[in-house]
Amino acid sequence: MAVKRHVAAVGPHKGTAPTAASRGRGVGAAIRRWPLAVPYLLGSLLLVIVPLALAAALAFTDYFGFRPPEFTGADNLVRLAGDRAFWDAVGVSAVIAVIVVPLRLFLAVGAALLLARPRGARTAVGRAAAYLPSAIPDAAWALLWLWILNPLYGPLPAVLGALGVADPGFLTTPWGARAGLVLVMALQVGEAFIVALAARAAIPNRLYEAIELEGGSAWFAMTRVTLPLMAPIVLVLAVRDIVVVVQNAFVPAMLVTDGGPANATLTAPLLIYRRAFEYGELGYASTLSVTLLVLTGVAAALPLWLAARLAARQRTRA
Amino acid sequence: MSLRILGAHKVFHARGARVTALGGIDLEARDGELLVIVGPSGSGKSTLLRAVAGLEPLDAGRILIGDRDVTGVPAGRRDVAMVFQEAALFPHLSVAANIGIGERARGSDRRAVEARVRSVAETLAVDHLLGRMPGELSGGERQRVALARVMIRVPAVCLLDEPLASVDAELRLRMRGEIRTVQRSLGVPMVHVTHDQVEAMAMGDRVAVMDAGRVLQCDTPAEVYARPATMAVARIFGPLPMNLLPVDEGTVVGLRPERVRVCLPEAGGRAGSVVEVEPAGEECLVRVKPDDANTDLLARLPWSDAPTVGDRVTVSWRPQDEHHFNATTGERR
Numbered sequence: 001m002a003v004k005r006h007v008a009a010v011g012p013h014k015g016t017a018p019t020a021a022s023r024g025r026g027v028g029a030a031i032r033r034w035p036l037a038v039p040y041l042l043g044s045l046l047l048v049i050v051p052l053a054l055a056a057a058l059a060f061t062d063y064f065g066f067r068p069p070e071f072t073g074a075d076n077l078v079r080l081a082g083d084r085a086f087w088d089a090v091g092v093s094a095v096i097a098v099i100v101v102p103l104r105l106f107l108a109v110g111a112a113l114l115l116a117r118p119r120g121a122r123t124a125v126g127r128a129a130a131y132l133p134s135a136i137p138d139a140a141w142a143l144l145w146l147w148i149l150n151p152l153y154g155p156l157p158a159v160l161g162a163l164g165v166a167d168p169g170f171l172t173t174p175w176g177a178r179a180g181l182v183l184v185m186a187l188q189v190g191e192a193f194i195v196a197l198a199a200r201a202a203i204p205n206r207l208y209e210a211i212e213l214e215g216g217s218a219w220f221a222m223t224r225v226t227l228p229l230m231a232p233i234v235l236v237l238a239v240r241d242i243v244v245v246v247q248n249a250f251v252p253a254m255l256v257t258d259g260g261p262a263n264a265t266l267t268a269p270l271l272i273y274r275r276a277f278e279y280g281e282l283g284y285a286s287t288l289s290v291t292l293l294v295l296t297g298v299a300a301a302l303p304l305w306l307a308a309r310l311a312a313r314q315r316t317r318a
Numbered sequence: 319m320s321l322r323i324l325g326a327h328k329v330f331h332a333r334g335a336r337v338t339a340l341g342g343i344d345l346e347a348r349d350g351e352l353l354v355i356v357g358p359s360g361s362g363k364s365t366l367l368r369a370v371a372g373l374e375p376l377d378a379g380r381i382l383i384g385d386r387d388v389t390g391v392p393a394g395r396r397d398v399a400m401v402f403q404e405a406a407l408f409p410h411l412s413v414a415a416n417i418g419i420g421e422r423a424r425g426s427d428r429r430a431v432e433a434r435v436r437s438v439a440e441t442l443a444v445d446h447l448l449g450r451m452p453g454e455l456s457g458g459e460r461q462r463v464a465l466a467r468v469m470i471r472v473p474a475v476c477l478l479d480e481p482l483a484s485v486d487a488e489l490r491l492r493m494r495g496e497i498r499t500v501q502r503s504l505g506v507p508m509v510h511v512t513h514d515q516v517e518a519m520a521m522g523d524r525v526a527v528m529d530a531g532r533v534l535q536c537d538t539p540a541e542v543y544a545r546p547a548t549m550a551v552a553r554i555f556g557p558l559p560m561n562l563l564p565v566d567e568g569t570v571v572g573l574r575p576e577r578v579r580v581c582l583p584e585a586g587g588r589a590g591s592v593v594e595v596e597p598a599g600e601e602c603l604v605r606v607k608p609d610d611a612n613t614d615l616l617a618r619l620p621w622s623d624a625p626t627v628g629d630r631v632t633v634s635w636r637p638q639d640e641h642h643f644n645a646t647t648g649e650r651r
Contacts, residue, residue: 206406209373215394216423224419228410311410 052293055286063283076287086288088263089271090295093246096178096267097299100185101241108189109234112196113226127197134190138248142255145184146171149256174264177257181265184252185245192237199233200226231307238303246296268292319384321347321370321475321507326379328365328531339365341531343379347475347507352498354510354522354539358554362531363511367477370509372396383474399473403480405464407452414439414448417466434470441503442466442496458489465500476501478510482517494521515555519543527551545641546572549648552641558603561615564645572641578617579634580604580625587634590615592625606633 059076063069080086111130115123133141148156149170157167169176170183203226211221227234250269253259259266259274272292276285328340339362347353355363368374370381372393380389388396399420407416415422417438418431439445444462452460461481468476478497482490498521501508512518518525519539526536527550534554535547546552552560552572561573583589593614594605602624604617615633625631642651 204406206402206404207408209371209393210400210402210406211419211423212373212393213371213396213398213400214420214423216420220423224422225408 055289058283058286059290060287061283063286064280065282069283072283076284079284080287080291083288085263085266086268086271086291089266089268090292092178092264092266093249093268093292094299096181096185096249096265097242097245099182100245101238103182103186104189104192104241104245105234105238107186108192108237109196109230111189111193112200113222116197116200127193130193131190133188136188138188138251139255141188142184142252145180145252146256149180149183171257172261174262177261177265181249181252181257184256185249192241195233195237196230199230203229228311231311235303235307239300242300242303243296246292246299319474319506320349320351321509322382323366323370324380324382326366326369326381327377328362328369328374329377338362338531340369340376340379343531343533345526345533345536347509349507350502350505351523352501352508352510352521353524353526354512354518355526355528356512356515356518356555357528359513360530361528363513363528364479366528367400367479367509367511370475371398371400371477397474398477399468399471399475400477400479401461401464401468401481403483405452405460405481407455407460407463409452411452412448413444413450413452413455413463416452416463417448417470420467421470435466438466438470441469442500457485458493461485461493462496465497469500469504472504472506474506476504476506476508478508480512481510482512482514490517497521516557518555519557525555527555529554545650547650549643552643558616558618560641561613562643563611563613563615568645569651570643570645572643573615573635573639575603575616575618577635577639578615580606580617580619580623580631581634583630583632585632585634587632589630589632592627592629592631595624595627597621597624606631608633 058069060071060073061069062072062075111126115126115130117123136144148154151157151167151169151172154170157170161167168179170180171177207225208221211225216224246267247269249267250273253265253267253270254273257265259270268288269292272285272288275281275288323343323345326340326343328338330337330339341362343362343366345353345355345366355366357363365374369376372388372391376389380387382388383396383398408419411419414432414435418435421431421434422428435448436445439448442462442465444459444466447455447459447463452463455463464481481497482493485493494517497508497510510517510521522539524537525539525542527534527542529550534551535542542551542555546555546560549560549562549570549572552562556574558575561575561578563571563573565571579587580592581587588608588610590606590608592604593607594603596603596605598618598621600621601618602621604619604625606615606617608615617633643649644651
């Protein structure tokens with residue numbers, strides 16, 4: 001559409017020699033620029049927009065995959081309102097996100113601050129170690145934790161037992177299983193770590209020297225300089241983590257705990273997956289999917305709002 | 319209280335190479351004095367300032383503020399304030415919060431700090447900027463805020479690290495005066511590091527000329543200009559580098575370009591030809607190649623007397639304007 005507009009704008013000048021500037025900014029530039037965006041636009045269209053539109057449409061139908069979808073109006077929404085299992089699963093997802101997202105941010109930012117100053121080999125090893133969990137494929141990572149957490153020969157229960165800590169029952173009790181899921185998801189923070197490291201490196205050293213000269217403590221420097229200056233980026237990480245933890249909790253929930261015991265780790269994505277592909281209710285599963293998307297969007301907007309308020313306060317009150 | 323630096327040594331190790339940043343510095347900034355340290359980049363002047371601040375540990379030597387030896391004392395307990403190059407303002411804090419951050423760091427109550435911030439801001443005429451963010455300030459305003467941050471308390475010593483480097487020429491002129499005013503009102507030793515010798519000459523009660531990790535001369539600007547201690551000082555300090563003409567028996571004659579006369583060929587003096595003429599407002603810089611020497615001579619003349627390139631001229635000077643240096647040691651004779 002934008003291409004057409006450019007053509008129309010240039011049209012009246014037909015016949016006159018275009019100036020260098022108009023040639024640079026006009027059709028030529030647009031024609032040169034647009035192909036670069038095409039792969040991305042095509043990808044978004046095919047992989048995000050179209051499936052989303054289809055899901056939104058299917059959300060108001062009965063569809064089992066064998067016959068064409070049948071429009072049922074608000075039936076699915078009525079069913080959704082009374083669907084205890086789904087709202088329980090949303091609750092499980094929310095509980096896990098509330099624990100895991102701050103934990104992940106704390107680990108990523110903490111590791112970035114500890115490893116910010118280059119101190120030779122130690123820093124290199126530390127940085128590699130912080131990133132490594134993210135380099136492992138999700139499924140392999142999940143299966144690894146299945147072994148680490150299992151009550152019979154898992155190293156973690158064994159170590160806890162040796163230390164005299166009661167076995168929380170990582171795969172066998174409801175809260176133990178949730179704790180297990182938290183562990184699986186909390187340590188894969190490689191990308192967030194790298195981003196936080198870059199954010200820390202962007203803070204000029206002289207700001208810290210200024211604080212040092214004024215007799216400010218390391219704590220003062222961290223809370224009044226480092227964290228506020230990193231806040232906008234940590235915020236983006238928080239939004240991203242909420243999405244990742246809610247939507248991608250699927251792999252560990254399926255492979256490590258399989259939703260159990262007693263549906264204690266039946267997260268919303270896992271429930272939707274079962275609705276769609278085990279019960280074959282593609283229409284209703286779409287209703288659930290779109291609902292989860294909206295809920296995630298609302299949750300992700302929360303840190304944005306919170307940060308805007310914090311920043312306004314910080315500005316004047318340091 | 320005076321600031322004394324005794325035998326300061328500092329060597330940096332960079333990729334196997336040893337770089338002597340400070341090769342035994344002895345320097346004193348007296349109470350209420352503005353000492354300007356001037357030198358080319360890499361002369362060690364910034365390292366010296368950072369060592370005084372406590373941001374850079376010395377390999378050897380001592381730093382005394384009054385009678386207190388602060389050599390091993392952490393930066394925050396030296397009672398030293400510093401204006402950094404580029405001001406080092408906190409981009410996420412308002413001007414008011416920036417000025418007050420030191421007081422807050424030392425644990426003062428917010429209410430008390432607010433009142434002090436206001437009074438300091440009024441002194442430096444930045445009170446109308448208190449609610450702004452550093453990103454909304456001009457270069458001069460930023461430096462003035464940085465000065466206010468220093469002035470909010472009376473430190474034992476005040477340090478300035480090229481504070482006017484990023485300020486435009488007109489403002490620089492005005493800021494020089496403002497820094498002097500701040501210095502007088504604080505009444506403490508102030509050490510000002512710069513590579514701009516015009517600034518050094520204009521501002522300093524005394525000037526220390528540094529090169530390659532050593533203080534070559536430390537005296538009043540007038541004295542350093544009139545009697546440079548070495549050839550290096552003669553080239554570093556002054557509005558223009560001094561002409562240095564090797565003559566016989568290991569002596570080099572130094573001549574300020576301001577004191578070189580350029581006349582018509584028939585006048586007495588050394589004959590030569592003009593190779594370059596550079597206008598400088600009311601004056602011009604003329605480079606003359608004497609027939610009997612390989613070294614060009616730089617002369618500063620009134621613009622009305624400007625020759626043209628290729629002109630045959632004679633250059634002369636009064637004998638009392640000659641500076642004599644030892645050709646091997648570079649020292650003044």
